[in-house]
Each structure stands twice: as structure tokens, then as C-alpha cells.
Amino acid sequence: DTAVSQTPKYLVTQMGNDKSIKCEQNLGHDTMYWYKQDSKKFLKIMFSYNNKELIINETVPNRFSPKSPDKAHLNLHINSLELGDSAVYFCASSRTGQAGYGYTFGSGTRLTVV
Amino acid sequence: KNQVEQSPQSLIILEGKNCTLQCNYTVSPFSNLRWYKQDTGRGPVSLTIMTFSENTKSNGRYTATLDADTKQSSLHITASQLSDSASYICVVSATSGAGSYQLTFGKGTKLSVIP
Numbered sequence: 001d002t003a004v005s006q007t008p009k010y011l012v013t014q015m016g017n018d019k020s021i022k023c024e025q026n027l028g029h030d031t032m033y034w035y036k037q038d039s040k041k042f043l044k045i046m047f048s049y050n051n052k053e054l055i056i057n058e059t060v061p062n063r064f065s066p067k068s069p070d071k072a073h074l075n076l077h078i079n080s081l082e083l084g085d086s087a088v089y090f091c092a093s094s095r096t097g098q099a100g101y102g103y104t105f106g107s108g109t110r111l112t113v114v
Numbered sequence: 115k116n117q118v119e120q121s122p123q124s125l126i127i128l129e130g131k132n133c134t135l136q137c138n139y140t141v142s143p144f145s146n147l148r149w150y151k152q153d154t155g156r157g158p159v160s161l162t163i164m165t166f167s168e169n170t171k172s173n174g175r176y177t178a179t180l181d182a183d184t185k186q187s188s189l190h191i192t193a194s195q196l197s198d199s200a201s202y203i204c205v206v207s208a209t210s211g212a213g214s215y216q217l218t219f220g221k222g223t224k225l226s227v228i229p
Contacts, residue, residue, distance in 0.1 A: 041201055043158070043219045090157050105157030
């Protein structure tokens with residue numbers, strides 16, 4: 001299936017831990033994103049990344065870092081997890097230069113920090 | 115500042131009825147407007163995408179309209195089904211030069227269809 005896939009779907013962890021969420025797309029897209037959806041269901045972009053440029057939302061703490069081993073993957077690494085990091089994190093991808101056509105989201109990773 | 119406002123925040127309708135969701139935006143320079151459906155526990159899925167020159171676009175029982183002059187869009191759902199229960203998110207894309215664009219998300223309308 002062509003898709004954006006994220007793992008794990010659920011993640012429960014203790015405060016202070018370091019965790020990673022993986023994202024892979026097989027759509028041939030060249031730009032990938034991470035979004036955070038809070039309890040109010042508002043989607044906020046955290047990062048957008050292609051092989052040329054990483055754009056960081058300035059409100060994102062530097063405990064969050066995207067890591068891209070190749071064009072098809074953009075993993076999200078979180079250091080020193082805090083209670084406020086609990087949210088659903090969505091990965092997405094698109095093709096640059098097409099004004100967002102074909103923008104595709106993954107199914108999300110629900111992170112719970114206890 | 116680019117903004118997308120959706121109304122109502124939530125809506126409950128009976129199965130089989132029609133409903134209309136609203137989206138007002140102040141995004142510039144405008145590129146396109148999309149409506150996404152987000153089922154509980156899933157990622158947003160695109161329903162329609164419209165450019166400046168398109169006034170209406172349908173996808174099955176979903177019909178989106180766009181008035182670029184008033185910067186308003188609506189999503190009309192006909193003959194609602196229980197499976198239409200979801201959050202509907204309006205997203206507006208603005209071009210930012212060199213093939214880049216910026217998406218501005220609305221906060222969504224939570225629709226509940228009850229039997």
C-alpha cells in the first residue's frame with residue numbers, strides 16, 4: 001500500500017525518558033513533516049524537511065529533533081520527555097513545488113508521558 | 115497573520131440529514147484550500163482541494179464551495195451517515211516563493227451523526 005506509516009501507534013513512557021517515533025513514506029515525496037495535535041485537536045506544524053532544508057517551528061523545544069536517514073524517512077526524537085509532551089504526533093509528506101497537492105498524513109502516534 | 119476560522123466548533127445531526135460546515139480565512143497569497151476528514155484515532159484524509167478559480171468541488175456526498183472574494187468556504191454533507199462522524203479540518207495553503215508553501219490549519223469542526 002502506498003502510504004505514510006508511523007510506528008509505534010501508541011507510546012507510554014515516563015518523564016525524563018528519551019524516545020523516538022519513526023515515519024516512512026513510499027509515495028516518492030521529497031518533503032516530510034511532523035505535526036503535534038494537542039488535546040484540543042489543533043494541528044501545529046513542528047518541522048518540515050526535505051533534502052535541502054530543515055524548517056523548524058520556533059515554538060518547538062530543542063528537546064525535539066527530526067532525523068532523516070533518507071528521503072523516505074523522517075524520525076522524531078524526543079529527549080527528556082515532559083508531561084506536556086503528551087499528544088498525538090502526525091507525520092506527513094508531500095511533493096515540493098506542487099502547492100501541497102498530494103499532502104498525505106500518517107495515522108498518528110499517541111504519546112502519553114506519565 | 116494567516117488565520118483559518120471554522121464554525122461551528124461542534125455539531126450533532128440526525129442520520130440522513132444534511133449539514134454545512136463553514137471556514138473563513140485570512141491567508142495570503144492564497145494558493146488552495148482543502149478540507150480534511152479526521153476520524154478518531156486516525157490521521158487527516160483529504161476530501162477536496164480547490165484553487166482560486168474553482169467555486170465548487172464534489173467528492174461523493176461531500177461538496178465544498180469557495181468564495182475567494184469573501185475568503186469563505188463551506189463543506190456541505192448530504193444525507194449524512196454514521197460514518198461521517200469525525201472532525202473536519204479546513205486547511206489553506208499560501209505560496210511563499212520558489213515553489214514553497216505554508217499551510218494554515220483551522221481547529222476543525224467535530225461532527226457527530228446520531229441514529
